[in-house]
Amino acid sequence: MSLTIAAQDAAPQQTWLEKLGPGHIVLAVALVLYPLVASDFFLTQIGGYSLIFGMLALSLMMLAGYGGMVSLAQITVAGIAAYAIAILGNNNSNVLGFGWPWWLAAPFAVLAAAVASALIGWISVRTEGIYTIMITLAIATATYYFAQQNYAIFNGHSGYAGIHAPSFWGVNWRDPKAFYYLCLGFAVLSYAAILYGARSTFGLTLQAIRDNPRRMRALGYDVTAHKVFAWFLAGIIAGLAGVLLVWFNGRVSPGTIGVDAAIDVLIIAVIGGLRHPIGPFFGALVVVLMQTFAIDIVGAERFNTLIGLVFLVIVFVSPDGILGLWGRIKPHLAQESLRSGP
Template identity: 45%
Template sequence: MRRGLAIAAALLLLALPWLLHAVLPANQAGFWTGNILGRALVFGIIAMSLTFLATYGGFVSLAQMMIAGVAGYALAIFVEGAVPRIVGGAGYALAIPLGVLAATLMGLLVGAIAVRTRDIYLLMITLAVSMGVFRFVETNITWFNGYEGIRNVVGPSLLGLDFRNPWVFYHVTLGTAVLLFAGVMYLVRSPFGLVLQGIRDNPRRVSALGYNVALHRIAAFGVAGFIAGCGGVLATIYNIGISPGTIGLGATVNVLIMAVIGGLGHPVGAFLGSLIFTVFDTFAATIYDRDRFNTLIGLVFLVIVLASPDGVLGVGARLRRLLGRRAADK
């Protein structure tokens, strides 16, 4: 049943741009496809890296947006056509893997720094690392162009198709998200994933069985770094560049809000939370007031968390249990 639902959801997401095009004018359909759904998928990927660590590793990292930014900066530094030119000369076929590799290495580094911490201490040390990188990037002119950042990262041409086309961007992002999601679901059922979940529940017992707890935790941060790096590359292309604000405190907290709103119990919650956040972020001026967005999303966050500490996924689980009880009573 779960596989059937997953296949149905994938087909619906694949066909969604055409459904939007059928019911909306062309410009509105393109806006919803690229600026709402595409953006939600991009930041859902980054939020999924946090959810992976929290759900299966038992530790919440506030460094995931910074790690995604490392991938974006690496892409912007090496790719041909970026303004200003830092290194340049590389095509997207080379610059994108370099960006993802840089994010994976940064994830491993963060994991090595935070390997002996847990709970609030891990949360704070990952936040400290994130803010340290943010300040370094903001003040470094030579490599990161300081406050202005690097622009004109327009994305590659895929089989003659413009990456800036909303439909092309959406389907590439959707394909990336599906592959990463499937990879996470496979990984958590592998021996590595099972050991990681054992470490989450009882690290001493896992250590007594002969597993290297520290190494598994660092490797988990590396996997999360790879996922965040993929999202960071797509986010940089979506924004046509990158600046320090992309990895600042506000962006870091936003990713955490997305993950918590959707629910930390399953990776799909990251995408649900990202979609809710993106909709409110886009239409805040219409719903309430653009300058009061933080108040609006804060109220939404409080309502969801108070109604269901497990996020939107928790609401769904409660509804399933309620319907199951009613069916049993009949």
């Protein structure tokens, strides 16, 4: 969590408004005022969901964009946090459920997720490049099957239900407005942390390792340790998203961490773009909107075909996602007046 604290400290300076940039300010105002115009459905099913999946994809974007490690196990990490909440806190499935208060269970769940993420990272950084995606996919799939088979820890196929979001300060945080602001708060924290972290010493070192691991090793950096620590940090973000997800759904089952969900996170990150931390949130918004409204067009059954095709088109046309499309069109628009010939 040191990163998020540092980000808060760094922000308030004399020119912080300028530093923030007009884009961020407009976005922030829009997001804060969104509950004034949105119905409960739009607040939670679109707003909250997009923010949660945006955070999940953000943790992937951090690993892929800055570390060059494309992970398919982010939903697994989030799932570990979600299961930890169900096991440590209360559930009505009559399995485990230690009844810890939320302020103890939530940090432990996030920590468990971060440690699990670091372990997954430690396993996968033993190889490089495209192997990472295969190893993480294998881990995600194996965890899914394990959660489905095992009744002692994961309560098998049915998983856990009856998990409640906490109520404190006189607010029930599962209420649409409160939950939206809760998600927004954590999403902004993670986003700011990534923005700041990317320019920190650690972030720059990580990017240097991504670009040339051999040189960094020769310069005396511990490449493995940096990568594993990046996994740990990504695990914190994914873990937070997992906690929010289980508070929102009130239940967690193997389906939550299935292969479809793991691939969804990758789709979101790729559709949004892996170059800038805002990309995953755009991607999440697009996918969640599609998920909600495309059902009216193509029917609930064929939704995966639609999302798969959109994904294929994005990968073929613009490897950097929607942000990449914008980045390619923007200079054309800006220089349209300067063009003379065809």
